[in-house]
Amino acid sequence: MAACGEVERMKRREFLVTGLSATLATPAAASEFQVEFGSARAQVEIEGEAGPEFESLVKRWLDRSAGAVQSYYGRFPVPEVYFHIIVSGGAGVRGGQTFPGDLPLIRARVGRNSSEADLLHKDWVMVHEMVHLAFPWMNQRNNWMAEGLAVYVESIARVHAGHLEPARIWADFANMMPRGLPAPGDGGFDVTVNWGRTYWGGAIYCLVADIAIRRQTEGRFGLQHALRAINAERDFRREWDFIETLEIGDRATGTRVLVEQYEAMRTTAVSTDLDALWRDLGVRSDDGGAGALDDDAPLAAIRRAIESPLPA
Ligand SMILES: [Zn+2]
Known part of the structure; x- marks a missing residue:
């Protein structure tokens, strides 16, 4: 875990508020969309080459992971969150990190060849990162x-x-x-x-x-x-x-x-x-x-x- 730079935080906040991808100036972004976990709002950015099937799988992965966290805490732990999903080679989740700020950021690398089993059944990383959201950032x-x-x-x-x-x-x-x-x-x-x-x-x-x-x-x-x-x-x-x-x-x-x-x-x-x-x-x-x-x-x-x- 590490603190984001203020510039990045500002950009993410602006992105969520305006919903305009142009404000982010991230040319490699393949897609952006919003999802909701109960009353919590999440903005998702997928960076890298990936098709609609990958996007659909990422949506279900985030939703399933959030469901586990919601079952434990009784709700999603923060009102808003930003996901930065970086498409990588191979399959499976290749690491995640959570960053504090007014709009917390979860960044994860996900192999473009990931299967349903990789993301919906084998992965523990996304639930781990979402659990971080429920406790204060620690020095x-x-x-x-x-x-x-x-x-x-x-x-x-x-x-x-x-x-x-x-x-x-x-x-x-x-x-x-x-x-x-x-x-x-x-x-x-x-x-x-x-x-x-x-x-x-x-x-x-x-x-x-x-x-x-x-x-x-x-x-x-x-x-x-x-x-x-x-x-x-x-x-x-x-x-x-x-x-x-x-x-x-x-x-x-x-x-x-x-x-x-x-x-x-x-x-x-x-x-x-x-x-x-x-x-x-x-x-x-x-x-x-x-x-x-x-x-x-x-x-x-x-x-x-x-x-x-x-x-x-
Ligand atoms: Zn951790």
């Missing part, structure tokens, strides 16, 4: 939270929307979360910054917080309630104070989980016993990655609650 020190959150919520949201089976995401978590554990000599989240700690360490923070909130409130609230409350007051358009943001989430659940867990982990490396966590949640990670789930495990009810969408 470098607290970026682990923004990225960990996007990793965690992307998976859960896709389960809620029916795009993934629960067993699949738990198998992925069991497989990948060990990469987020601190190595000997590492400091806390604000001290030791690397890929594993940022993406998967941040995801561990979210999972542990989700479980703690559900235990402390006897199942009345989870991390999802905290994140919806944060998104109701703040979003990715600008940077906000990190602890104040966590406090909004804690107030919504009547706990101190987010702030206290952050205070415990910000400078000191805390190693979570993931094997014990999977055992308690009923996630069997030892059967070749098939992700078998045990509903008799002590925290299986919490695992199933995490997998279940909130009532509309």
